Amino acid sequence: MLFHLSIxxxxxxxxxxxxxxxxRGEAHYFPPVTPGSWIAMAGDDRGxxxxxxxxxTVLREEEGDADSFGDRTGETRFTATHAALATPLTQDEIMAIAAREGWPAKYRKRGGAFGVVELWIEGRQMMELLTPAMQAEYLAAMAGANYRTMFSPPPSA
Structure with missing residues (x-):
């Protein structure tokens, strides 16, 4: 279960x-890691x-009994970090927001099993948005046996 992630x-x-x-949540200023940070809250029962x-910003380990910290490095390239986020919105609503922001977005069927809206935040950071119908597809596809079948390694030659 995912509670939070950072991008x-x-x-x-x-x-x-x-x-x-x-x-349909809220955004708040979030300075604990590094100034200038914000947090999007879903408003659900898990926070x-x-x-x-x-x-x-990159996260770095702090020595001894102290929290990790954010270090500003000047790096601004693409990242492999992404998340699949459930949304109560429809695909049309997601696409309208993406169009308003000028962020690329398109519907994709992952592994032929479940749909996502592939949204590119600021044109560089991918997020997969799943409408309620897509969430049902995802949950069915990612159940243990189904997942193993979809992503099992090919037989050795």
């Missing part, structure tokens, strides 16, 4: 506000959230 963005406040909109840090 980096050029405009952390705006990105957090748009993610919160996808959940699901996405922390959005300034684009050049």
């Amino acid at each position: 980096a963005a050029h405009d952390p406040r705006h990105v957090a506000e748009v993610i919160a909109e996808m959940w 699901t959230a996405v922390e959005v840090y300034p684009i050049d």
